[in-house]
Amino acid sequence: MTTELRVLDESAWDTWFDTLKWAFGGHPEIAERRALWREVTEIDRSLAMWDGDRVVGTTGTFSFRLSVPGGSLVRTGALTMVSVAATHRRQGILRRMMRRQLDDVRAAGEPLAILTASEPVIYGRFGYGLATQYVAARLDTGRVGLRLPEGTGEVRLSVAEPSEVSGRCEELYARQVPCRPGMLARSPGWTKVQFADPEDERRGASPLRALLAERDGELTGYALYNMKPEWERGGPSGVVQVRALEAAGPADHAALLRFLCGIDLMTSVRLSDRPVDDAFLHLVTDTRRCELELGDSLYLRPVEVGAALAARSYSTDIDVVLEVSDAFCPWNEGRWHLSGGPKGAVCEPTRDPADLVLSANELGSAYLGGFSLTALASAGRVREVRPGALAAASTAFTSPVAPWLPHGF
Numbered sequence: 089m090t091t092e093l094r095v096l097d098e099s100a101w102d103t104w105f106d107t108l109k110w111a112f113g114g115h116p117e118i119a120e121r122r123a124l125w126r127e128v129t130e131i132d133r134s135l136a137m138w139d140g141d142r143v144v145g146t147t148g149t150f151s152f153r154l155s156v157p158g159g160s161l162v163r164t165g166a167l168t169m170v171s172v173a174a175t176h177r178r179q180g181i182l183r184r185m186m187r188r189q190l191d192d193v194r195a196a197g198e199p200l201a202i203l204t205a206s207e208p209v210i211y212g213r214f215g216y217g218l219a220t221q222y223v224a225a226r227l228d229t230g231r232v233g234l235r236l237p238e239g240t241g242e243v244r245l246s247v248a249e250p251s252e253v254s255g256r257c258e259e260l261y262a263r264q265v266p267c268r269p270g271m272l273a274r275s276p277g278w279t280k281v282q283f284a285d286p287e288d289e290r291r292g293a294s295p296l297r298a299l300l301a302e303r304d305g306e307l308t309g310y311a312l313y314n315m316k317p318e319w320e321r322g323g324p325s326g327v328v329q330v331r332a333l334e335a336a337g338p339a340d341h342a343a344l345l346r347f348l349c350g351i352d353l354m355t356s357v358r359l360s361d362r363p364v365d366d367a368f369l370h371l372v373t374d375t376r377r378c379e380l381e382l383g384d385s386l387y388l389r390p391v392e393v394g395a396a397l398a399a400r401s402y403s404t405d406i407d408v409v410l411e412v413s414d415a416f417c418p419w420n421e422g423r424w425h426l427s428g429g430p431k432g433a434v435c436e437p438t439r440d441p442a443d444l445v446l447s448a449n450e451l452g453s454a455y456l457g458g459f460s461l462t463a464l465a466s467a468g469r470v471r472e473v474r475p476g477a478l479a480a481a482s483t484a485f486t487s488p489v490a491p492w493l494p495h496g497f
């Protein structure tokens with residue numbers, strides 16, 4: 089087999105996308121969705137593996153800015169649209185594409201790389217660690233009550249066509265991004281993806297609706313949702329499906345949730361992708377009636393350990409030497425002196441002895457504060473050399489707000 093990896097040529101996008109589509113099972117095409125993917129594809133950051141005149145491998149990178157602890161938005165290469173044709177699997181094509189892609193991310197000066205995985209088992213070997221999780225829930229609104237915080241009644245609610253209010257919603261979203269690690273700054277193309285509502289994807293549900301929360305004329309929250317009417321033995325059992333929900337404060341969050349839980353003929357509310365510390369967990373009176381489910385979400389790897397660790401701030405003062413192994417990006421290997429605190433940090437190579445020993449995967453898992461170094465050490469994945477270093481570093485790496493990826497890419 090002679091294969092050649094090249095930057096995608098714009099004219100080959102359709103062939104390239106077809107390879108991707110078939111690798112994901114060749115599901116029926118939705119023209120609007122395909123057009124959106126075309127719009128957000130960064131052609132010059134997309135790679136095609138060619139075998140003769142056939143595209144047999146695909147990968148793309150999005151140029152995102154990722155919110156990190158402390159509120160900075162860090163330039164990040166986001167890996168996406170990875171596929172290898174069924175005829176060419178397990179011959180090392182993914183490995184070659186990963187090599188090229190991470191070298192390109194490094195050359196672009198992006199200290200971090202992220203992805204969401206079709207199968208979690210694939211990406212650990214390339215240095216990615218699980219960095220965020222999500223909570224999904226189905227609230228039985230007949231049984232679950234809400235404890236409403238002060239001011240809930242002062243929030244004014246209205247329902248609108250999503251396309252008419254997307255600009256205002258996105259302004260609110262942009263204000264939220266620095267407040268929670270893991271969130272992505274959205275470009276106009278990604279706003280379209282977020283608000284898209286192709287009829288073929290609704291599966292019996294209504295068109296998308298936008299629920300707005302306002303105080304003193306200012307937008308303080310919104311939810312995007314649809315309704316799926318169902319009837320069980322003659323009785324209503326419809327489901328409200330919430331795609332997105334952002335709220336500036338507790339009263340806004342509660343007001344949105346109260347509305348969604350109170351829609352006539354709907355007996356449950358499905359929250360498909362929420363932060364693990366989401367306010368709803370504390371607003372409801374009975375979490376057992378919420379069918380909670382935990383899942384993996386964002387995977388992250390430091391592409392440049394020094395720049396990555398200096399790009400975030402730390403909950404407490406930190407002064408630690410990390411001995412890092414990184415077989416796939418060997419320029420990261422060695423000892424790094426990280427010092428700083430809540431106002432910022434510096435991280436440089438050092439010859440000092442190690443306090444903690446870990447790999448790029450664990451740094452990826454701990455980076456946004458989603459998993460503690462102590463927890464990783466309890467699984468043997470971080471080793472403490474200097475007594476006391478683990479607890480101190482673990483506390484400093486935490487985030488007061490759980491990291492969360494609001495949408496896939």
Ligand SMILES: CC(=O)SCCNC(=O)CCNC(=O)[C@H](O)C(C)(C)COP(=O)(O)OP(=O)(O)OC[C@H]1O[C@@H](n2cnc3c(N)ncnc32)[C@H](O)[C@@H]1OP(=O)(O)O
Nearest residue numbers: 111168169170171172177178179180181182183203205206
């Ligand atoms: C970020 C994203 O876009 S996620 C989407 C990923 N794409 C898909 O899931 C689409 C369907 N799957 C595919 O297209 C392919 O099977 C891919 C892309 C997952 C793998 O491509 P391949 O070219 O077969 O991988 P390659 O031969 O380079 O394998 C590299 C290593 O990963 C392992 N590997 C690859 N795929 C899998 C898998 N699905 N499960 C377990 N191990 C895997 C290989 O065994 C190999 O292991 P090694 O390092 O021990 O030798």
